[in-house]
Structure formats: structure tokens, C-alpha cells
Amino acid sequence: MTKGKSIAIIGGGPGGLILARLLQMKGVMVKVYERDLDKNVRQQGATLDLHNESGLKALQDAGLMEEFIKNYRPNADLLRIVDRKGNILTDQHTILKDDTITFGHAHFRPEIDRGPLRTILIDSLSPETIIWNCQFVNMEPSGDGWQISFKNGNTVFADIVIGADGANSKIRPYMTEIKPFYSGITVIEGLIHDSAEKAPDIHALVKEGKVFAFGNDQSIILSSKGDGSTAFYFGFKAAECWTKTCGLDFTDREQLLSWFKEEYSDWGGIWDGMITSAENLFIPRPQYCMPFDQNWKAGANITMLGDAAHLMPPYAGEGVNMAMLDALELSQCLVNEDFDDLQTAIAFYEKQMRTRAAEVAMITMDSTAMLHSDEAIPFMTGVLS
Numbered sequence: 001m002t003k004g005k006s007i008a009i010i011g012g013g014p015g016g017l018i019l020a021r022l023l024q025m026k027g028v029m030v031k032v033y034e035r036d037l038d039k040n041v042r043q044q045g046a047t048l049d050l051h052n053e054s055g056l057k058a059l060q061d062a063g064l065m066e067e068f069i070k071n072y073r074p075n076a077d078l079l080r081i082v083d084r085k086g087n088i089l090t091d092q093h094t095i096l097k098d099d100t101i102t103f104g105h106a107h108f109r110p111e112i113d114r115g116p117l118r119t120i121l122i123d124s125l126s127p128e129t130i131i132w133n134c135q136f137v138n139m140e141p142s143g144d145g146w147q148i149s150f151k152n153g154n155t156v157f158a159d160i161v162i163g164a165d166g167a168n169s170k171i172r173p174y175m176t177e178i179k180p181f182y183s184g185i186t187v188i189e190g191l192i193h194d195s196a197e198k199a200p201d202i203h204a205l206v207k208e209g210k211v212f213a214f215g216n217d218q219s220i221i222l223s224s225k226g227d228g229s230t231a232f233y234f235g236f237k238a239a240e241c242w243t244k245t246c247g248l249d250f251t252d253r254e255q256l257l258s259w260f261k262e263e264y265s266d267w268g269g270i271w272d273g274m275i276t277s278a279e280n281l282f283i284p285r286p287q288y289c290m291p292f293d294q295n296w297k298a299g300a301n302i303t304m305l306g307d308a309a310h311l312m313p314p315y316a317g318e319g320v321n322m323a324m325l326d327a328l329e330l331s332q333c334l335v336n337e338d339f340d341d342l343q344t345a346i347a348f349y350e351k352q353m354r355t356r357a358a359e360v361a362m363i364t365m366d367s368t369a370m371l372h373s374d375e376a377i378p379f380m381t382g383v384l385s
């Protein structure tokens, strides 16, 4: 069905890149149009844990497990649950490891930094597959395909367009008017470079793994990265418009520190060091989720995957795994000759993707609410036991 057809994937995140790899392995003509200037743009965000039945399964089919094993970070998954004073309540570093929980085991969730994962995927593609500095602006139907325009003034024709352009997808409106709803939680993200030097107390607490701290309906999540930095996330209940109405300048550390001392006033002093030693750029992220019952009529030459299709908060660690499994299932559908035509193949993919994502989104929204309630610590310690 894809013979002689050109596929344009908009967005070179984990979902778009692994889809390109899987399609190229099947001989499909594919290009990835990515808004980043080049492959060296630094990847924000914490490490990602890949799951056996989704993210790792996609990597396996893409023939990239060997590269993954070379680049993943053993023990970066070890977690400490702490209270708001920094007292350690559960410590996976002190629990004897079960050596049978390794690759192939359902409970093994190895961690990899976003940068190395992206590099593995980029290097797996034929040269010239990714067209950098191509921010999608709009497209128009043209024959049986689409004429696509980018911010840099370039245009290109593609027979099939796949939206892999993340949370604020510009492809999604060509398929459905359904919009995400606000989860009630806003996150502020920060990064401490060289945390061993700049924030030794925090660095020691994280111990090259992760820390989840809960109290007062608020959360702090810390995650070590392979380059010696520590990423952190404050999660708290706020109105949807809080980022715009709070009056904070997110490039002003002093303002952030005052806000933190007021809002997290009954937390211990250890946390202040995160802000005083962080990069002077804090990123507010109101957390959204797609409705669980979303539906649309499948098109014959357009579809989407990952956050573009089913954005959800990060509190169940499923987003990247869902995006990579979407890519695997979509690549299988697009070359499956048992389908009568492309529209039937896309409809089949979208139906199973929506069903699966809705189940995960419901669990994620429950976890998000639980982790910002009185039940957070018993809930998390229960999950780990």
C-alpha cells in the first residue's frame, strides 16, 4: 500500500524517529521534518524508563537493543521515596536486587537519557532522512496527498502525513477538533548542572537515581542524568491560567526562591538548594490530558502518534513508551497487505491506539491525583512493595 508513496513524519521525537526507522527497514520512502536546528540541540527533561511491552518492544523490532544496552544507565531507576523534610521512607538502593529482573522481564524498566536515546534513533536512519530546521506551519490537500509548508519558506509534497509533533501538535487539527483538558496540576521544571559540585546535599540524596518527595498535596521529583546534572520538577495544584497570572519571571531565580519558600513553606530547607544552584531558567508546564473517549473518522493519507494523539501527564512514566508502541503498531499496519486500503489500515491502527492510550491515561490521571493528595506516600510505597 505504501509502494511508491512518500511519507512525511512531522516531528523527530522518540515516536517520529522510531517510526521512520521501522518504515525504512520495510523499504518505505520516509522523511522526518523536525523544527530543531540540528541534531546537537540539547534535550531537556529527565531520564526515560522504557517498558518491556512497549518502548523496549519497539526498540527490539527496530534492531536497536544492542545500542540501547550500550547506552542505558544501570541503577538510574533506583528510587527513594522521601517526606517533605527529606527523610527517606523507602530506599531501593538498600533493597537486595533480584538479578532475574533484567532484559526480557516484565518488571524491568531500564533508564536512558533523552539525548542518547535520540542519538541511537538518529544514527539508525539512512543519511538525509531527517530534514532539520523545518517547523511545520500548515498544509493543503494536493491530489491524493498534501502540500506542506514550513516556517523556513520551504514546501514539500507528501502522499501521507504523520503527526509526531508532540503535545502542541499542528497536525492534530487536520484530523479532529478534540482538545486536551487540564489535569489540575502544574509542574515547574529546573536543572542543576554538575550537581555534585553545586548542590552536594541534593546530589547525595538522589544518588544517581531518582527521588520522589510528597507532602501537603505537592510533589518534588528529582532525577539524575548521565552528564552529572540533576533535573527537578515541582508539582502542585494550580488554576489552568496560573502560569500567566502568577506574575513570576521564570528566568529570575530570586523570584522563584521566594515563591517556593511561600508555597512549600512547611517543607524542609534542603530543597531551597535546588533553586539556588539551578540554571537560571525554570520552565512552567501545566499538565494536560486527552479525553478518554476521543474518536475521529480515519483519513486515507493522514494519522498521528505519541503525545500528538494522546497527551497525558508524566506521573505514570508512560508517554514515551506509548509513543514508541504507536510507531511499532502503525509501521506494521501501513505495510500489512491484508488491509484493503490505507484508510482501513489507518483506521485499525487508530482504534487500537486510542483504546490502549485511554486505559493508560485513566491510570495516569488516577496516579496524578493520588500523588497530589494525603495518600501520596502510602500509595507510592504500596506500588514499590
Ligand SMILES: Cc1cc2nc3c(=O)[nH]c(=O)nc-3n(C[C@H](O)[C@H](O)[C@H](O)COP(=O)(O)OP(=O)(O)OC[C@H]3O[C@@H](n4cnc5c(N)ncnc54)[C@H](O)[C@@H]3O)c2cc1C
Pocket: 010, 011, 012, 013, 014, 015, 016, 033, 034, 035, 036, 045, 046, 047, 048, 049, 134, 135, 136, 137, 164, 165, 166, 167, 170, 187, 189, 233, 285, 305, 306, 307, 308, 314, 316, 317, 318, 319, 320, 321, 323
Ligand atoms: C516534564 C516531563 C517529564 C516527563 N517524564 C516522562 C517519563 O519519565 N517517562 C515517559 O515515558 N514520558 C515522560 N514524559 C512524556 C514524554 O516526554 C513524551 O510522552 C514523549 O516524549 C512523547 O514522544 P513524541 O515523539 O510523541 O513527542 P515529543 O517527544 O514531544 O517530540 C515531538 C517532536 O516534534 C518536534 N516538533 C514540534 N512541533 C513541531 C513542528 N511544528 N514542526 C516540526 N517539528 C515539530 C519537537 O521539536 C520534537 O522533537 C515527560 C514529559 C514531561 C513534559
